[in-house]
Amino acid sequence: MVKHVLRASLVSSLSVAFMAGCTVTKSVNNAQQVAPTNTPKNIIMVVADGMGPAYTTAYRNYVDNAATPEIESVVFDDILLGNASTYPAKVSGYVTDSAAAATALAAGVKSYNGAIGVDVDKKPVNSVMHYAKTKGMRTGLAVTSQIVHATPASYIAHNESRKNYNEIADDFFDIRVNGEPVADVMLGGGTVYFKREDRSLLSQFVNEGYEYVDSYEGLSSIPAGSDVIGLFAPVALPAVLDDNRKDRLAYLTKHAIKHLENDKGYFLLVEASQIDWAGHANDVGSAMAEMHDLAQTMEYLREYVDTHPDTLVVLTADHSTGGLAIGAGGDYRWSPEYLHNMSASARTIAATMVDEDMPGEYAAKQLGLSLTSEELAMLDSVSNQDEETRYAAVKTFLDIKTNTGWTTTGHTGVDVEVFAFGAGATSFSGQIDNTDIAKTIFTLLDSSALNK
Structure with a gap:
């Protein structure tokens, strides 16, 4: 287990470690990077948990206008740049879980399944969110799971096991960059992990100056530029089909950006968390509804980048879930x-x-x-x-x-698609590895800092 002593040491020396050549910095230096054609001020990383290539194809068919002869393109078609391999560290074989994949996407380091921001030796590795914070940028996340779930956790915390939710929640407050928590804005679910008998992290965040909100409506009354922790469910948010907001991820993303925008730029993690859960459950109805929630978010971000061309948006999946098949049983129908x-x-x-x-x-x-x-x-x-x-x-x-088919209730090892648009987007073209996404973002963050 990553000890709190080690965390404290890491926290106190984080900014120095980046400059002196910590694990993350070494991995960036060893990467073959594509020189960015232009440098973003703001970076928005979107992870569609579980979204293998079959999901984007299925979504195109799901929203197709049956009254026309052609199948219309969707937002994903317009921004596709390449593919990424997803395998974890060799100790875990060829099929990744969300924790190892998120550690790869966040820190550029292959690790074992279950690892949250640590390498195969269980030593902390620092994420692009940590690094953005050292550059003076504002940072945040907006997710539909509990905010201590594998993907958001790997951008902030360090733990040997994704299951240690309370310890991970502690890291959200205890790990510091420039004397502050790693994230300035945190939106999603997970009240039970932040308001506990043994420790009320919510009270600590409020005492630190964060605004706390527990309803979607409450977000609208918080002044722009605030530090915010918004927890809208005890654990995860409801499935979008059951939620009172059918555009919940886009709504959270808009409000996160409202509080992150500033002269020095920002880094935002967005996760469409529950595509994965629908895949695990082999639930095609929820899978397509969650994909629609994501598509609405990407449409909003396209509009945002049109008016903020100094912003980069990258979208990928951590892995594919469920082995979704468009057509089953030898019947050529979906x-x-x-x-x-x-x-x-x-x-x-x-x-x-x-x-x-x-x-x-x-x-x-x-x-x-x-x-x-x-x-x-x-x-x-x-x-x-x-x-x-x-x-x-x-x-x-x-x-x-x-006539939908499924091959598994778990993950599959297929490559996933990579999408990007905005400043520096061409850096993510072609066949890459999931670690290359973080490595490229580290490079862009360095370039961005030089231009400020």
Whole structure:
């Protein structure tokens, strides 16, 4: 375990370590970097957790206008630059988890599955967010998971295990850069980790001058440029199909930027966290809804960069989840139209249908579908089973209707797509490794600092 003594030593010497040649700086120097064509003032890193190439193709078909002969392009098509390999350190084989992948994306270092901001020897490695902070930039994150989940955690914390949520939360306050917490703005879920019997980190952040908010609406009343910790759920945010904001990630991203903008620039991590969870669950309805939440965010960021051309946006996935297949069982068909009118997630439908007098009719209404008597009878027949059986039945029903296939409930080792636009975007072109993304951002941060 990364000891607090080691953390304290790291914190006190962080700025010096970067200049003196710490692990991260060495990895940057050893990388073959593409010289940026222009240098960004602001960098927004977007991670679509679990979004393998099949997800972007499926999303294009999901939103296709069936009334036209062509399949229209979507925002992802316009910004695609290349692909990235995702394998972790050799000790973990060829298939990464989110922690090792996030450590690679954040720090440019391959590590073992489960590692949060540490290398294979469990020694801390510093992220691009740490480095941006040493340059005087403002820093933040906006995610749909708990903010101590693997991806955001790897940009801030150092821990041998992604499961140590309370210790990771402590790092969000205890690890310091230039005497301040690593992130100036933190938006997502996770109240239970920051308001505990043994330690109220929320109180400590408030005493440090942070604004605390626990509702989406509350964000609008906070003055621009504030330090903010916004926690909108005990753990993760609801699935977007169940949330009262259907553009929750775009909304959080807009507000994060509002508080980060300043003359010295900023670094923002955005994560579409729950694409991965839908993939693990083999839940195609939630998968496409979470992809739409991401697409709305990318559309907003395209508009933002149009008016702020000194901003770089990079989007990639940490890995692919679920082995999503567009078409299954030898049938050359995929029918996403059956997903268009869902008003609740399959999980919520399964949880609540048991309380209904006519569970099949209730499920049909929530799915937005007109079902046959046989289909209604099937849904009625599972209503007295346990919740997991009901959930599996609703998901299977949607898989059959759409002809969706899955190969696993875990991750796969395929390469993922890399997208970028704005200042310095061409630095991410071609076939690269996930560590190259962090290494290039380190280089851009150095170039940006020289230009200030």
